[in-house]
Amino acid sequence: MRSFVPPLSRLLLWPSLMIALALWLKGGASVGGGFPAGALAGLAVLLQYVVAGRDQARRYVAVRYAAPLAGVGLLLVVGTAFLPVLGGYTPMSLFPRPDQPEVGVGGLHLHTALVFEGGLMLIVFGLVVTVIDRFALRTGTEEESGP
Amino acid sequence: MSILLPILLALACAPLAYVAGRWRTGAAAWVGASGALAALGVLAHGWTQGPARVVLPWAPTWGLSLEFTRDGLSGLYAAMALGVGALVVVYSRAYLPHHLAEEGRSPREEVRFHELLLAFMAAMVLLVTVDDLLLLFVALDLTTIVSYLLIGFDREDPESRAAALLSLVLTGATSVVFFAGAMTLGLQYGTFSLPLVIERAASNPASTGALVCLAVGALGKSAQVPFHFWLPRAMAAPTPVSSYLHSAAMVAAGVFLLQRLYPLFAPATEVRDGLLAIGFLSMGLGSLMALVADPFKRVLAYSTIAQYGYALVLVALGSEGAPLYVAIHAPCKAALFLTAGAVTQVTGKKKLSEVGGLRHSLPVLAGASAVAAAGLSALPLTAGFFKDEVFFHALAKEGPVVMAAGLVGAGLTLAYTLRLWWGLFGGPRRDVPAAPRLLVAPVVVLAGLILLGGLLPGLLVAPARAAAETMRGEPSTLELAYHLDARAENLLAVGAWVLGAALFATRRAWTPGLSRVLRRTALLGAERGYRLLLHLLDRLSTWLHEKEVRDLRDRVASVLVPTGLLGIAVLGVTPLRARFMVGTVGWADVTLVMALAFASAAALATLRAKGHLMLVLLISCVGFSLAMVFAFAAAPDVALTSVLVETTFTLLFAGLLALLPEARLRRAQKESQKPRGRDRLAAGVAGASAFLLSWSALSHLQAERVGQRTVELAEAAHSPNVVAAVLTDFRGLDTVGEMSVVVAALLGVTSLLGLKKGRR
Numbered sequence: 020m021r022s023f024v025p026p027l028s029r030l031l032l033w034p035s036l037m038i039a040l041a042l043w044l045k046g047g048a049s050v051g052g053g054f055p056a057g058a059l060a061g062l063a064v065l066l067q068y069v070v071a072g073r074d075q076a077r078r079y080v081a082v083r084y085a086a087p088l089a090g091v092g093l094l095l096v097v098g099t100a101f102l103p104v105l106g107g108y109t110p111m112s113l114f115p116r117p118d119q120p121e122v123g124v125g126g127l128h129l130h131t132a133l134v135f136e137g138g139l140m141l142i143v144f145g146l147v148v149t150v151i152d153r154f155a156l157r158t159g160t161e162e163e164s165g166p
Numbered sequence: 167m168s169i170l171l172p173i174l175l176a177l178a179c180a181p182l183a184y185v186a187g188r189w190r191t192g193a194a195a196w197v198g199a200s201g202a203l204a205a206l207g208v209l210a211h212g213w214t215q216g217p218a219r220v221v222l223p224w225a226p227t228w229g230l231s232l233e234f235t236r237d238g239l240s241g242l243y244a245a246m247a248l249g250v251g252a253l254v255v256v257y258s259r260a261y262l263p264h265h266l267a268e269e270g271r272s273p274r275e276e277v278r279f280h281e282l283l284l285a286f287m288a289a290m291v292l293l294v295t296v297d298d299l300l301l302l303f304v305a306l307d308l309t310t311i312v313s314y315l316l317i318g319f320d321r322e323d324p325e326s327r328a329a330a331l332l333s334l335v336l337t338g339a340t341s342v343v344f345f346a347g348a349m350t351l352g353l354q355y356g357t358f359s360l361p362l363v364i365e366r367a368a369s370n371p372a373s374t375g376a377l378v379c380l381a382v383g384a385l386g387k388s389a390q391v392p393f394h395f396w397l398p399r400a401m402a403a404p405t406p407v408s409s410y411l412h413s414a415a416m417v418a419a420g421v422f423l424l425q426r427l428y429p430l431f432a433p434a435t436e437v438r439d440g441l442l443a444i445g446f447l448s449m450g451l452g453s454l455m456a457l458v459a460d461p462f463k464r465v466l467a468y469s470t471i472a473q474y475g476y477a478l479v480l481v482a483l484g485s486e487g488a489p490l491y492v493a494i495h496a497p498c499k500a501a502l503f504l505t506a507g508a509v510t511q512v513t514g515k516k517k518l519s520e521v522g523g524l525r526h527s528l529p530v531l532a533g534a535s536a537v538a539a540a541g542l543s544a545l546p547l548t549a550g551f552f553k554d555e556v557f558f559h560a561l562a563k564e565g566p567v568v569m570a571a572g573l574v575g576a577g578l579t580l581a582y583t584l585r586l587w588w589g590l591f592g593g594p595r596r597d598v599p600a601a602p603r604l605l606v607a608p609v610v611v612l613a614g615l616i617l618l619g620g621l622l623p624g625l626l627v628a629p630a631r632a633a634a635e636t637m638r639g640e641p642s643t644l645e646l647a648y649h650l651d652a653r654a655e656n657l658l659a660v661g662a663w664v665l666g667a668a669l670f671a672t673r674r675a676w677t678p679g680l681s682r683v684l685r686r687t688a689l690l691g692a693e694r695g696y697r698l699l700l701h702l703l704d705r706l707s708t709w710l711h712e713k714e715v716r717d718l719r720d721r722v723a724s725v726l727v728p729t730g731l732l733g734i735a736v737l738g739v740t741p742l743r744a745r746f747m748v749g750t751v752g753w754a755d756v757t758l759v760m761a762l763a764f765a766s767a768a769a770l771a772t773l774r775a776k777g778h779l780m781l782v783l784l785i786s787c788v789g790f791s792l793a794m795v796f797a798f799a800a801a802p803d804v805a806l807t808s809v810l811v812e813t814t815f816t817l818l819f820a821g822l823l824a825l826l827p828e829a830r831l832r833r834a835q836k837e838s839q840k841p842r843g844r845d846r847l848a849a850g851v852a853g854a855s856a857f858l859l860s861w862s863a864l865s866h867l868q869a870e871r872v873g874q875r876t877v878e879l880a881e882a883a884h885s886p887n888v889v890a891a892v893l894t895d896f897r898g899l900d901t902v903g904e905m906s907v908v909v910a911a912l913l914g915v916t917s918l919l920g921l922k923k924g925r926r
Contacts, residue, residue: 047885050802058810093909100902111898117882132894146912153919154821
């Protein structure tokens with residue numbers, strides 16, 4: 020009998036990623052944020068690794084380039100923190116400033132904190148996926164060359 | 167903005183050299199040297215527009231800004247760093263291929279050398295142009311780090327690695343002392359901006375402790391007694407490094423700091439007296455060692471110690487000639503170092519006793535280095551004459567004892583310089599192949615400059631006066647001219663020449679005795695003390711390491727027990743204890759207590775867990791129950807993150823277990839089943855403290871604390887989610903730091919797991 024787990028896990032990937040994105044975008048207003056979003060997205064990929072194996076999971080570009088994504092995330096974080104310095108603001112000034120009006124499209128509020136949180140998400144995602152990938156790589160070679 | 171242009175150009179040199187080096191190895195030096203010359207040109211152009219300052223706010227709420235200045239001191243020292251830097255880079259183009267070939271290394275490494283040299287130049291330019299105590303420290307440490315890489319450039323050679331480490335430790339440790347002094351001043355005056363500090367110090371003198379700290383930093387850099395011994399060791403570096411760092415740049419930084427901060431030192435006569443004594447001591451010690459040293463680079467190193475001793479004396483006396491002295495010494499010493507490198511390349515020898523008689527084969531080099539040597543020993547018609555003139559001028563005001571000491575010092579300088587030049591070029595003729603032109607050209611340029619300064623001393627007056635004005639904060643009346651009369655300066659100079667010539671003529675008589683005496687005094691010198699200190703520190707660290715790390719349980723306990731004791735202390739005895747009072751448990755807390763009971767049950771079960779997988783699952787149980795606690799405590803954000811992180815980590819742990827060898831896991835399992843008495847004690851302390859602290863925290867969930875204010879501020883910051891507002895806004899910089907740690911961990915994982923695979 021075929022197990023229901025592999026098809027189900029494939030089915031779960033995109034909804035999980037959507038929820039992760041939602042967690043990120045809604046982070047400023049309600050429960051969520053970049054950190055849980057990154058962890059959730061990482062978990063979704065982790066499921067693919069466990070069920071489908073490394074080769075299948077690595078079909079996705081974001082998985083292959085997880086470590087560089089973390090670098091991009093760090094750039095976003097550091098950029099949001101220190102680019103305002105060029106404009107004469109203190110480091111970690113977010114826009115719009117507290118006394119400025121909010122900018123928003125529908126339920127989404129545009130704020131540089133969103134970029135910052137996006138950076139967090141990419142870093143956490145990159146860390147989780149890279150570590151999984153390395154573990155998977157190692158266990159794979161172990162089995163081949165093992166006793 | 168034009169103040170920043172030379173700095174930016176200097177900073178751009180190393181990257182430009184890198185790009186040029188990618189294209190063609192030989193191009194790196196030329197591009198780098200042209201960049202340095204361009205920066206020099208811009209600097210000279212800016213100089214004509216008079217002094218200026220630029221302030222870039224960095225973190226105004228913390229009172230921090232990036233401040234740069236264009237004044238006499240910065241102009242003089244930056245010109246020195248850029249000019250000598252460009253010449254040394256050109257020289258390295260000729261020196262490095264031969265050097266690398268001898269060491270059996272790839273010619274491509276030449277580019278790395280140029281980059282480092284240019285990076286050092288940029289750090290030096292930065293150091294002399296900043297006008298802010300914190301930036302001063304940052305630039306100082308930049309020079310230290312790059313100098314470590316430069317001195318240890320021959321990384322296959324254990325001696326040069328040891329020398330690099332020694333200089334890093336000494337100059338790094340003393341610059342930390344400098345930092346302590348800078349912080350003290352910053353706290354005392356409420357600003358780090360140098361002009362403001364100096365202005366406020368006029369009515370409220372700086373504390374002696376702070377000044378001594380600043381002076382220690384400067385003495386370490388300038389290789390003065392008792393920190394002098396790193397410099398002769400650093401001669402293990404390739405010669406272009408010595409000729410740059412140890413004539414015009416690194417060692418000049420220390421004396422520069424003292425000149426830059428002179429207005430603070432001016433009222434503190436006792437500190438200045440101490441500096442005066444150290445200056446004379448370094449002068450004497452350096453000169454005597456230079457008289458007997460055999461490797462010619464060492465002669466020059468000891469001479470540098472002595473010459474910066476002179477400069478230190480001038481600063482301590484508050485003489486307006488101090489900047490000029492350093493500026494004239496630099497080209498003389500650089501030229502002699504470059505000569506030494508050229509001689510080593512042509513003959514393959516490094517000691518005075520092995521060379522000699524080269525004046526016939528290397529006539530141009532001999533002539534140019536004779537001018538440089540004359541400049542170093544202050545003979546007339548060279549710029550060097552004026553460095554001793556200002557020196558004697560300052561001494562003449564201080565009385566006969568100081569004058570006599572200065573005369574002996576100058577006499578010794580002439581003696582060792584004559585010994586060096588004669589040792590290289592004099593004596594019976596010896597034929598060697600001609601030196602490459604590119605090796606000789608920088609020496610000739612420097613010699614030309616020294617002669618020019620000696621023939622037209624009027625050219626030196628303007629920059630020397632401007633620098634002296636910046637240093638002392640009052641108009642300077644410095645005059646440079648030849649006077650043919652019996653004034654004290656002239657008499658002292660003539661006396662020094664006679665003494666030097668006499669010493670040189672009778673050198674065979676006293677050399678063996680002097681070297682024996684110096685060898686004996688070296689036994690109780692500063693270097694021995696340093697080694698002893700290092701040895702003791704090493705033993706202490708080994709002992710601590712043994713105690714802490716031998717057993718993982720001890721290591722965990724060494725963190726948990728102090729933390730636990732601290733927690734208990736906070737709850738028990740500190741004045742804060744009223745705020746941490748534990749509350750009562752009522753019916754409303756039933757859900758919380760149940761979740762906590764579940765967590766503790768899981769934690770207790772780990773004690774009896776068989777197998778690591780079970781252990782991992784139990785620990786994740788603890789985590790999930792705690793997530794539940796957070797959910798009950800109205801912290802959905804933390805609960806969500808906690809659940810996600812717990813899941814991830816459980817799975818990763820399980821994956822990690824698959825990577826570990828079976829036998830080792832079993833042995834660890836067996837060992838952990840045998841708890842020791844002290845483990846129970848440590849666990850008891852840590853557990854009790856954690857228990858009380860959590861209880862106290864959970865008792866005050868609704869209390870009026872900083873939380874209320876945070877909620878209000880979060881609304882204003884357009885972020886109704888308070889946790890997000892804290893993470894991204896109020897504590898944003900902390901988050902940046904944490905995320906950098908995460909990325910560092912990621913890099914570590916990538917390289918560690920990748921490395922092991924490669925080794926198989």
